[in-house]
Amino acid sequence: MLDVRRLRLLRDLSHLGTIAAVAEAHTYTPSAVSQQLAALQREAGVALLERAGRRVTLTPTGEALVRHAEVVLAALEAADATLAAARGGLSGTVRIGAYPSAVRTLLLPALVALGRDHPALDLMVTELDPVAVPDALRDRRLDVALVHDYDIVPVEPDPALDSVPLLDETVFLAVGADRHPTDDPMRSVRDADWIVGSPGTLCHAVTLHAGELAGFRPTVRHHADDFAAVLALVAAGQGVGLVPQLAVDRPPSGVVLIPLTIRRRTRIAYRQGAGGHPAVAASIVALRAAASDLPGAELAGSCRPASSAAGQRGR
The missing domain is CATH 3.40.190.10 (Periplasmic binding protein-like II)
Structure with missing residues (x-):
């Protein structure tokens, strides 16, 4: 059986590109990441990694395994959401990210509503560019984030994330x-x-x-x-x-x-499988309520989940 934590490291290497970046994201040393990836390769029994100059890249088999890892990690996220719903009540930390122009207009009223309706939630906000959102969500530095693109410059979806439309x-x-x-x-x-x-x-x-x-x-x-x-x-x-x-x-x-x-176009993004988590669902409700109160803004679409994330920096 493959180790899930090692699968996550392989997935992150596919996205981040270097062992040093993976180590920084997980607060490991590069040597520790290399050791874990080597152990995963032994478990798999086939080559998952290869050297390209001074860098380590994934083989075609490694990339195929990453696609399976995305499914496994999303299923674990959904299982965690099911358990959180079964426990009842809303408590714990919720880390929300937003691009700068949304913090004052969208996020502040949503925070007020969340704090009022769910006082046991510990809300933490990070202002960041949409380009940083996928990594921050994958690394669990964020739980929910606002991302955007433009109709004339659409952004490719990120396979690790789901999202719902918020506003145009x-x-x-x-x-x-x-x-x-x-x-x-x-x-x-x-x-x-x-x-x-x-x-x-x-x-x-x-x-x-x-x-x-x-x-x-x-x-x-x-x-x-x-x-x-x-x-x-x-x-x-x-x-x-x-x-x-x-x-x-x-x-x-x-x-x-x-x-x-x-x-x-702004969307609310979260890890695949996390949409059923009570804290994520409550955040979506609060953000959509805040968006509906904005003068002139148009609530976008329905809340049907769709894969989406940001690929370039925005404000």
């Missing part, structure tokens, strides 16, 4: 008051300087792709990973930028917000 929101083109809206707002700013997220972020990618769809490549003047900073730079005449609805409740004077057809 409008993306705005933020311009200075001296610019006037047109029937084609993106093309009207093709010659403008742009304020975009750092390279590698989803916000950076969506700006470039939106420009390409409008027939131009944005001229990047500033990088800012805080939407408040983007709006402040726009107000100061430093360029234009894209901002989602959650970030524009109090725009500075001198900024005109032009709604675009682009939509940002």
Whole structure:
């Protein structure tokens, strides 16, 4: 019988890429991880790992075993959820992650509701980029997290995670008051300087792709990973930028917000099999209630679980 803890290490090596990263995620030493993976290979009786230069990679058999490991780990997660429901009551620690622009608008009212309705829960919040969510959920540093993508830059689903839709929101083109809206707002700013997220972020990618769809490549003047900073730079005449609805409740004077057809889509993510855990279910209820109270936001879809996670950084 294969050891589940070793299967988890193999699965994490497949996702994280290096033994050092797996060791850091589990607070092990790299040598301890190597020893456990070697033991798993002996248990399996076939080669699961091979060297590629100075790195260790998975063989095709190792990758196939990872796919089975995902199923096993999801089943164990579901079993834990069943036991938690049978014990009754809601208590213990719930670790919730959210991208920065959701913490104030979505997460705070949800925390208040959870604390009021389930006072025995110990709630812990972490602000992080969606790109970090899959690893944080797999490593059990988070139990529930908010992730997002854009309809024009969809993110590939993560096989280790399930999710439910939360909300869709409008993306705005933020311009200075001296610019006037047109029937084609993106093309009207093709010659403008742009304020975009750092390279590698989803916000950076969506700006470039939106420009390409409008027939131009944005001229990047500033990088800012805080939407408040983007709006402040726009107000100061430093360029234009894209901002989602959650970030524009109090725009500075001198900024005109032009709604675009682009939509940002937020989902509630958790480990596969964990959706039936009472604490996860209560968190989903609280987050959806908070989203329903947001002016202008549109609750997305139904609560039918679907595999999803983030693959690029966002705000």
